Amino acid sequence: MSQIEVSASIAINAFLEAIKDAAAEDPNFRARLVHALDLTVLYEGDEQFEGANPVRQAKRWSMEAFKRIWSSAKVGQIKAAIKAHGLATTTDMKGLNKAALIELLYRRAEEKSRNDGRI
Amino acid sequence: MRIAIANMKGGVGKSTTAMMLAESLAVFHDKRVLVVDCDPQANCSQMLLSYHGLLNAKAAHKTITNWIESIVGKSLHGEVISEHSASECIQFDVSELTNFEESYWNTIPSQGKVSIWPATPDLRFAELLFDGKNMNTGDLQNPTMVLKAKLNEGLKAVETNGTITIFDCPPGFSTLAQSALLVSDAILTPLTVDPVALWSLKTFWNQGLRDNLRIPSSTPKMALLTMVRSAGAAEEKQRIRQELSAFSPSARLSTEIPFRSDALRMVNRIARDSKRSFNEKYGSLRTSVKALGDEVMQKLIAGSEV
Numbered sequence: 001m002s003q004i005e006v007s008a009s010i011a012i013n014a015f016l017e018a019i020k021d022a023a024a025e026d027p028n029f030r031a032r033l034v035h036a037l038d039l040t041v042l043y044e045g046d047e048q049f050e051g052a053n054p055v056r057q058a059k060r061w062s063m064e065a066f067k068r069i070w071s072s073a074k075v076g077q078i079k080a081a082i083k084a085h086g087l088a089t090t091t092d093m094k095g096l097n098k099a100a101l102i103e104l105l106y107r108r109a110e111e112k113s114r115n116d117g118r119i
Numbered sequence: 120m121r122i123a124i125a126n127m128k129g130g131v132g133k134s135t136t137a138m139m140l141a142e143s144l145a146v147f148h149d150k151r152v153l154v155v156d157c158d159p160q161a162n163c164s165q166m167l168l169s170y171h172g173l174l175n176a177k178a179a180h181k182t183i184t185n186w187i188e189s190i191v192g193k194s195l196h197g198e199v200i201s202e203h204s205a206s207e208c209i210q211f212d213v214s215e216l217t218n219f220e221e222s223y224w225n226t227i228p229s230q231g232k233v234s235i236w237p238a239t240p241d242l243r244f245a246e247l248l249f250d251g252k253n254m255n256t257g258d259l260q261n262p263t264m265v266l267k268a269k270l271n272e273g274l275k276a277v278e279t280n281g282t283i284t285i286f287d288c289p290p291g292f293s294t295l296a297q298s299a300l301l302v303s304d305a306i307l308t309p310l311t312v313d314p315v316a317l318w319s320l321k322t323f324w325n326q327g328l329r330d331n332l333r334i335p336s337s338t339p340k341m342a343l344l345t346m347v348r349s350a351g352a353a354e355e356k357q358r359i360r361q362e363l364s365a366f367s368p369s370a371r372l373s374t375e376i377p378f379r380s381d382a383l384r385m386v387n388r389i390a391r392d393s394k395r396s397f398n399e400k401y402g403s404l405r406t407s408v409k410a411l412g413d414e415v416m417q418k419l420i421a422g423s424e425v
Contacts (some may be wrong), residue, residue: 086387089395091217109388115170119161119177119239 027051049077055085058109066109070102078105087112120275120419125288125296125304126310127321128328131344133374135368135386136163136309136411137287139376139401141167141219143412144283146218146230148395152231152284153209153274155237156183157299158289164237165388167213172391181208184239187245187295189271191252195244196230209236216398217390224417243310246294267298274302300332303418305339309376310363311346312356321366339422341415372418374410379403 006014023030027050035056051099057066070078078101082088087108096104124137137154144150156164164173164182176182189195189203214233253262274284279415286299300306308323312315320342328334342363347356363371381402401408 016286046140047329088389089393089399091395092393094391111390119165119169119173 024102033082049073049081052081052110053085054081054087055112059113063106063110064071066106068101070105071098073102075101078102082108085109085112120282120305120423121284121286121303122307122415122419123286123288123300124307125286125300125308125309125323126239126320127290128310128316128321131262131291131311131316132309133290134158134160134166134287135305135382136164136343136345136376137163137256138386139408140307140411140415141233141285142216142397142400143408143417144215145199145305146216147409148416149230149413151234151235151279153234153277153282153284155236155274155284155299157242157286157295158203158238158295159242160289161238161240162236162386163287164239166386167215167233167235167388168210168237169388169393170311170390172210172332172388173239175241175391176210176237176354178278181210181241182242183208183241183295184245185234186267186273186424187242187249190266191245191248193248195241195248204276205236206277209234209277215394217394217402221365242295243293243404250294251329257363262294263297263301266294271302272294292331297332300328300334303338305341305344305422306334307341307342308414309345312344312348312352312359314359315368317359317362320363324367339373339418340370343372343411344371346378347375348378371398372411372414374407374414376407376411377403 012079019033022032031051031053035053042108054066056071057069061069073081074097078098079093082093082101088104092104095103124131124133124140134156141152141154145152154167161173164176168176177184185194186205186208188202189200191203193199195425211234212232213235216233219231249266250262253265255261278284281417286296286303288296288299308320308425310320324340328338328340329336333351344360344363360371378400382404384402385400385404395409
């Protein structure tokens with residue numbers, strides 16, 4: 001432990017700054033913080049798709065909200081999310097347009113969110 | 120033709136071997152393959168049907184657990200039920216592989232099919248229910264003999280000429296596993312490359328199959344080395360291969376399934392409506408999986424000619 005003595009507010013501010021910096025730099029960490037807030041947080045632009053967890057989103061959001069938010073994503077971002085979360089094979093995605101990819105993303109994410117390991 | 124994939128030891132790759140063999144025979148040998156999951160772990164069922172696919176099979180009462188309950192006449196929850204036929208509990212043509220579809224690129228479509236008679240984790244309890252009903256004083260073998268006859272009868276109703284039935288047996292000798300072994304024409308035992316696995320195979324074949332189940336020595340037996348790491352312990356691996364060959368000269372398959380980290384991908388079927396090609400599914404293991412089917416087919420043909 002450091003021997004330097006600082007006030008409580010300085011210590012807290014330094015701690016919060018560190019969290020803020022980490023959240024700004026790391027989309028996965030940012031998504032984790034947002035998840036911990038347990039709120040539907042809407043971002044602007046491309047940022048919302050970085051580190052997004054569609055499985056958690058499908059569990060928490062309505063289908064309409066899910067599809068509306070993902071409709072602003074680029075096809076590459078949708079495919080990247082599908083791949084990152086193991087929601088479809090290359091064959092499954094072949095020839096699908098954006099709307100069909102979002103549909104697939106939601107359907108598989110929602111199904112996966114219901115996997116509690118019980119058979 | 121019926122093949123039991125069995126070993127007393129767990130963790131040697133029985134369920135994965137059952138799936139690989141089934142799909143290899145269906146894709147490259149145009150076989151109609153029926154996988155009978157005899158293991159309450161239900162891994163093979165989940166690999167072939169997906170998690171939700173298996174849940175749906177259970178909800179529709181289309182599992183081997185339901186079939187055994189129906190023979191007893193009551194479910195594990197005490198409901199009275201009438202006897203189901205095997206075909207009512209089998210999920211037909213379930214493979215996720217696109218190689219069966221004519222539209223897939225230039226691949227020559229296979230006429231093969233993979234069907235599964237799935238298991239659920241409460242299978243063992245259904246077996247115990249069955250054992251309780253059929254256990255006659257002084258005749259411990261009776262439950263196995265009754266279930267063997269029922270299994271034989273059920274399978275005969277669904278097998279066509281040329282169907283290959285593969286039993287994925289659990290470790291040990293449950294009533295269903297014994298029945299499966301007794302109605303099989305050949306037994307394939309996967310084992311990992313270690314002395315304990317080899318010891319287990321010897322015990323399984325000599326004490327389990329020969330002494331206890333009295334399976335005739337003429338029943339072909341095959342040993343498949345699985346999860347073989349390419350690096351390290353070269354002498355140990357060679358010694359195990361030699362010992363295995365010495366124990367049963369014709370049993371060791373020359374095909375071996377190497378250890379690959381991408382094997383994790385092949386065992387995970389994403390969803391019941393998810394599709395992929397044989398190469399996409401098996402990746403770097405594809406040549407070994409094809410070779411496994413080829414070699415087993417060769418052995419079966421050679422065995423039937425004797």
